[in-house]
Amino acid sequence: xxxxxxxxxxxxxxxxxxxxxxxxxxxxxxxxxxxxxxxxxxxxxxxxxxxxxxxxxxxxxxxxxxxxxxxxxxxxxxxxxxxxxxxxxxxxxxxxxxxxxxxxxxxxxxxxxxxxxxxxxxxxxxxxxxxxxxxxxxxxxxxxxxxxxxxxxxxxxxxxxxxxxxxxxxxxxxxxxxxxxxxxxx
Amino acid sequence: xxxxxxxxxxxxxxxxxxxxxxxxxxxxxxxxxxxxxxxxxxxxxxxxxxxxxxxxxxxxxxxxxxxxxxxxxxxxxxxxxxxxxxxxxxxxxxxxxxxxxxxxxxxxxxxxxxxxxxxxxxxxxxxxxxxxxxxxxxxxxxxxxxxxxxxxxxxxxxxxxxxxxxxxxxxxxxxxxxxxxxxxxxxxxxxxxxxxxxxxxxxxxxxxxxxxxxxxxxxxxxxxxxxxxxxxxxxxxxxxxxxxxxxxxxxxxxxxxxxxxxxxxxxxxxxxxxxxxxxxxxxxxxxxxxxxxxxxxxxxxxxxxxxxxxxxxxxxxxxxxxxxxxxxxxxxxxxxxxxxxxxxxxxxxxxxxxxxxxxxxxxxxxxxxxxxxxxxxxxxxxxxxxxxxxxxxxxxxxxxxxxxxxxxxxxxxxxxxxxxxxxxxxxxxxxxxxxxxxxxxxxxxxxxxxxxxxxxxxxxxxxxxxxxxxxxxxxxxxxxxxxxxxxxxxxxxxxxxxxxxxxxxxxxxxxxxxxxxxxxxxxxxxxxxxxxxxxxxxxxxxxxxxxxxxxxxxxxxxxxxxxxxxxxxxxxxxxxxxxxx
Numbered sequence: 001x002x003x004x005x006x007x008x009x010x011x012x013x014x015x016x017x018x019x020x021x022x023x024x025x026x027x028x029x030x031x032x033x034x035x036x037x038x039x040x041x042x043x044x045x046x047x048x049x050x051x052x053x054x055x056x057x058x059x060x061x062x063x064x065x066x067x068x069x070x071x072x073x074x075x076x077x078x079x080x081x082x083x084x085x086x087x088x089x090x091x092x093x094x095x096x097x098x099x100x101x102x103x104x105x106x107x108x109x110x111x112x113x114x115x116x117x118x119x120x121x122x123x124x125x126x127x128x129x130x131x132x133x134x135x136x137x138x139x140x141x142x143x144x145x146x147x148x149x150x151x152x153x154x155x156x157x158x159x160x161x162x163x164x165x166x167x168x169x170x171x172x173x174x175x176x177x178x179x180x181x182x183x184x185x186x
Numbered sequence: 187x188x189x190x191x192x193x194x195x196x197x198x199x200x201x202x203x204x205x206x207x208x209x210x211x212x213x214x215x216x217x218x219x220x221x222x223x224x225x226x227x228x229x230x231x232x233x234x235x236x237x238x239x240x241x242x243x244x245x246x247x248x249x250x251x252x253x254x255x256x257x258x259x260x261x262x263x264x265x266x267x268x269x270x271x272x273x274x275x276x277x278x279x280x281x282x283x284x285x286x287x288x289x290x291x292x293x294x295x296x297x298x299x300x301x302x303x304x305x306x307x308x309x310x311x312x313x314x315x316x317x318x319x320x321x322x323x324x325x326x327x328x329x330x331x332x333x334x335x336x337x338x339x340x341x342x343x344x345x346x347x348x349x350x351x352x353x354x355x356x357x358x359x360x361x362x363x364x365x366x367x368x369x370x371x372x373x374x375x376x377x378x379x380x381x382x383x384x385x386x387x388x389x390x391x392x393x394x395x396x397x398x399x400x401x402x403x404x405x406x407x408x409x410x411x412x413x414x415x416x417x418x419x420x421x422x423x424x425x426x427x428x429x430x431x432x433x434x435x436x437x438x439x440x441x442x443x444x445x446x447x448x449x450x451x452x453x454x455x456x457x458x459x460x461x462x463x464x465x466x467x468x469x470x471x472x473x474x475x476x477x478x479x480x481x482x483x484x485x486x487x488x489x490x491x492x493x494x495x496x497x498x499x500x501x502x503x504x505x506x507x508x509x510x511x512x513x514x515x516x517x518x519x520x521x522x523x524x525x526x527x528x529x530x531x532x533x534x535x536x537x538x539x540x541x542x543x544x545x546x547x548x549x550x551x552x553x554x555x556x557x558x559x560x561x562x563x564x565x566x567x568x569x570x571x572x573x574x575x576x577x578x579x580x581x582x583x584x585x586x587x588x589x590x591x592x593x594x595x596x597x598x599x600x601x602x603x604x605x606x607x608x609x610x611x612x613x614x615x616x617x618x619x620x621x622x623x624x625x626x627x628x629x630x631x632x633x634x635x636x637x638x639x640x641x642x643x644x645x646x647x648x649x650x651x652x653x654x655x656x657x658x659x660x661x662x663x664x665x666x667x668x669x670x671x672x673x674x675x676x677x678x679x680x681x682x683x684x685x686x687x688x689x690x691x692x693x694x695x696x697x698x699x700x701x702x703x704x705x706x707x708x709x710x711x712x713x714x715x716x717x718x719x720x721x722x723x724x725x726x727x728x729x730x731x732x733x734x735x736x737x738x739x740x741x742x743x744x745x746x747x748x749x750x751x752x753x754x755x756x757x758x759x760x761x762x763x764x765x766x767x
Contacts, residue, residue: 065264065671066646067532067562067589072347072375073479077530080457080482 097125097143097174108169113162121145125174132158138177147172196222206231228252233691235273235297236716239745240281252291252316253282259694259739260644261669262296263321266696266737268722270752275299275322276306277750283310291316298322299348304329308336315367316342326351327378334360341394344372355380355403361388370397374423374454379403389415399423402456407435410442417445424454427481431461439465453477460487470494474521477502479528485511493518499555500524505541505562512545516552524558525549532562532589543570550577558583565596566623571605575612584609585620591647591672594624601625607632610640617664620644630654634661642667652679659683669694676734677704684712692741696720700738703731708740709758716743717758718751726756 095104104124111117118129130141137156138144145157149168157165157172191199200223203209213223229252232238243250257273275297282289289311299322307314314337319325327350333343334357355378361368368388373380382404389395395416404412404425413419429435439462443449449469458481473495478488479502488503489511498519505527507515515522527545531538543566550556556578566588575581595602602623610616610633617639621629625648633640634657641664648654655675658668660683668690676699687693687708702719705726709717719726720737747757 063591063672065261065266066591067529067587068264068646069529069532069562070263070347071265072349073528074532076456076480077482077532080480 093147093169093171095121095124095172095174097127098176098179100125106172108166114158114165117157118145121172121174127174129174134159141177143174144177145172146175193218193222197226200226204229225249229291230254232256234741234743235278236745236748237691237741237743240278242744244281244285248285249288250282250286251289252293253278253289254291254293254295255297256295257297259669259692260296260667261671261694261696266671268720268752268754271720271755272748272750272752273297274750275303279303279306279310283307287311288313290314293318293320294322295320296322298324299329300324301326301329301332305332308332311337313339315339318342318344318346319348320344320346321348323349327353327355327357327376331357331360334358335362338362338365339367340365341367342370342397343368344370344397345375346372347375350376352377354378358388359384363387363391366391366393368392369394370421371395372397372399372423373401374399376401377403382408386411386415392416393418395419397421399453400425402426402454405429406439406462410438413442413446418448419446420448421451421453421475422446422449423452423477426457427455427462428457428459429462431459436462436465440468444468447472449473451475451477455481458483460484463487463491466491467494472497474498475500479504479526482506482530489514495519497521502526502528504528504530505539506530507545508540509542509545509548510540512541513548513552516549520553521555522549522553523555525553525556526560527562528560529562529587529589537564543567546570547573547577550574555580557581560585560587562587562589564589565593566602566605567595567597568600568602568605568608569595569597571602572608575605575608579612580615581609581613582615583618584613584616585618585644586622587620588622591622592624593622601629603629603632607636610636615639618642621648622646624648626650627654627657630657634658637662639664641665643669645670645673647672649673649675652676655679656682659686665689666691668692670696670698672697674699677701680704681707681711684708684715687712687715687740688742690742692739694737694739696737698738699734701732702726702729702735705735705738705758706731709760713759714742714744715740716747719756719758720754721756722754 091109092105092107095106106120106124108117111120114132122129127143128141129143129145130138132138137158146154147157147165147169148171149155150170154173160168196219200209200212203212209223209227213220224246225248227247228250230243230247230250232243232253232255235255235257255275255278258267258271261267262271273296275294283306287310290313292307293316299319304325307317317333317340330343330350333340355376358380361384369392380403389398389412396419398412398416398419399421400412400423402425406424406427406429409424413422443466446469450472452466452473452475455478460483463483470491471494474497476492476495476498481488481504484506485508488507492498492501492511492515496518499521500523501515501519503526507527527541541563543563546559546561546563547570550573557580559581560583566586594600595605603626606621606625606629610619616637619633619637619640619642621644627650630649630653633643640662643658643662643665652675654673655670656679658665659679675695680700681704705717705719708715718739719735720739721735723729723736726733726735747760751757
């Protein structure tokens with residue numbers, strides 16, 4: 001459906017930033033929807049050009065004053081959200097992998113359980129960590145996921161209930177399987 | 187007129203007329219009735235501060251005790267009106283200070299109020315009683331201190347959602363020790379902590395205090411002390427409703443609430459700890475109004491609270507209530523008249539709660555007295571809108587915000603024209619309507635034809651062509667305020683319906699397709715309108731005439747072009763208008 005743009009091209013609408021409908025054309029609409037899709041990180045291949053923080057649940061405020069929520073209300077809700085978020089220590093955590101030249105960062109709150117997290121890590125680092133078992137840890141796998149908890153101790157990922165893990169995990173480290181052996185046997 | 191009533195009798199009769207409409211009608215009967223009426227009109231309502239000047243008002247109505255003035259257009263609430271646009275209170279106060287020394291009441295909405303104005307108010311009107319500042323800005327807590335210190339007979343101080351520069355909480359301590367007349371205090375929009383002991387003493391010595399809305403800084407443990415001193419309270423707003431969970435705090439709260447046998451309205455509830463909600467259960471059976479729109483509490487806790495309020499007439503709540511909670515609402519609260527559901531995460535890409543069109547349909551079915559709705563949601567269907575319309579033909583206000591612009595009927599992917607069409611067709615008393623979702627020109631045809639009582643219409647991202655705007659302007663007999671953003675409406679419809687604009691209070695159009703040339707033409711054609719172009723790109727003259735303007739605000743006025751315009755506002759054909767006035 002034509003949005004009634006009745007001007008010559010030399011109007012250079014873009015320069016005047018006039019919005020006659022959704023910001024921009026179909027092109028930017030497509031951009032927007034792929035923007036939205038990239039939130040589902042755990043089910044997609046990690047695009048190495050996509051920095052997780054940029055793809056994080058982005059504010060939808062692409063349009064001034066929409067949705068029509070008054071500033072005061074917006075501010076109060078944002079404050080309250082921040083407050084409840086900061087109660088949880090362990091959101092964006094650094095992830096290092098032995099032998100990798102640089103670290104990554106992920107938002108562990110995005111994942112619902114350990115398998116989700118492990119799949120995401122495996123995709124991100126192109127490694128295999130296998131399946132967790134209480135007795136054997138990740139025995140036999142090339143790599144094993146470990147994390148530093150609130151007390152500063154390095155723990156094997158999977159030992160504690162997921163919710164407890166999310167609140168206590170400060171950073172992740174994907175260790176070589178051979179080194180992780182010591183952690184696995186309890 | 188030898189047999190007409192003596193003036194005194196007419197004056198006595200006119201005193202019973204409270205509605206402005208009636209008084210305006212009466213003043214048109216004949217010159218003597220005009221004269222009598224103007225001398226006895228005590229309450230003035232000015233819907234647009236630029237439609238008339240203080241001088242004109244004072245000249246016509248010499249003995250006024252209450253004024254209500256509205257300033258910026260409604261879309262200013264959503265940051266669409268640039269800073270510095272106008273709506274300054276000071277000129278009004280300085281004129282009224284001279285001419286209305288016995289002024290008692292000032293109620294303002296979306297005006298820029300300075301500390302200077304507040305000080306002038308506090309010193310000029312000896313019997314000043316009521317100050318309501320709704321969505322105002324430009325003042326600090328120092329201005330409030332002047333009011334507190336100097337208004338010996340103050341009854342009401344209500345800062346409803348104003349933006350106050352909060353320098354300190356010290357202002358409250360400026361109420362003198364012998365000040366006892368307070369009836370209503372709403373400081374909920376302030377951030378700073380006031381002296382709690384000053385607040386306690388104030389509450390103690392004001393036996394007529396009926397409304398007390400605290401700010402977030404007052405913790406829940408302190409509420410009992412205030413409630414105990416004001417058991418006559420009718421409306422109460424808490425501060426932050428959270429504390430570590432302690433039985434002594436809880437039982438104090440229960441006892442204090444129980445002592446307030448007249449409580450009808452509750453609000454506040456920032457940072458709610460659900461465990462403290464049951465402390466209010468004893469008063470819930472009398473509650474008619476509940477504002478939980480800052481309470482980030484989940485549906486089950488909300489339902490438990492609401493289920494205790496069978497007399498609820500008005501509920502403001504976050505979408506945490508979800509469809510399930512709205513279902514409960516519809517079964518417990520059969521007296522419900524007004525429902526507002528606000529979004530907890532308006533900018534989130536995905537829905538964070540299970541609130542859909544179904545919740546609203548259920549409430550419309552279960553609450554026979556529902557007349558006023560404001561609803562934010564992420565999906566809607568024509569079927570749902572039609573159901574709502576059929577269920578609730580008594581709707582007066584229907585404001586629907588589907589968060590994604592131009593979202594179609596999620597079931598059929600069609601525009602929502604027929605849905606909204608059903609609303610205007612069935613709800614014959616509809617006075618206010620806000621549209622959203624995917625809409626073509628067709629919905630405007632329905633609105634123009636059926637919405638006979640519609641006074642205010644808000645449109646965003648809708649329509650295909652000028653025809654849409656034409657339908658609205660050529661229909662809608664009762665239309666007073668029209669606000670449009672991001673719609674492909676342009677010159678033709680506007681110019682063809684120029685005369686309509688004189689029958690309305692105002693028209694706002696931003697990010698539409700109205701050209702500068704058309705604005706100029708409109709300004710020339712209609713000398714009794716102020717056609718204001720708002721454009722932050724610089725003078726419209728520096729661009730071609732066919733170039734669309736950023737924003738357009740058109741309003742009828744008897745005051746001519748305004749003299750306090752900022753550098754990004756131009757009044758079209760100002761010269762011609764000045765010559766004619």
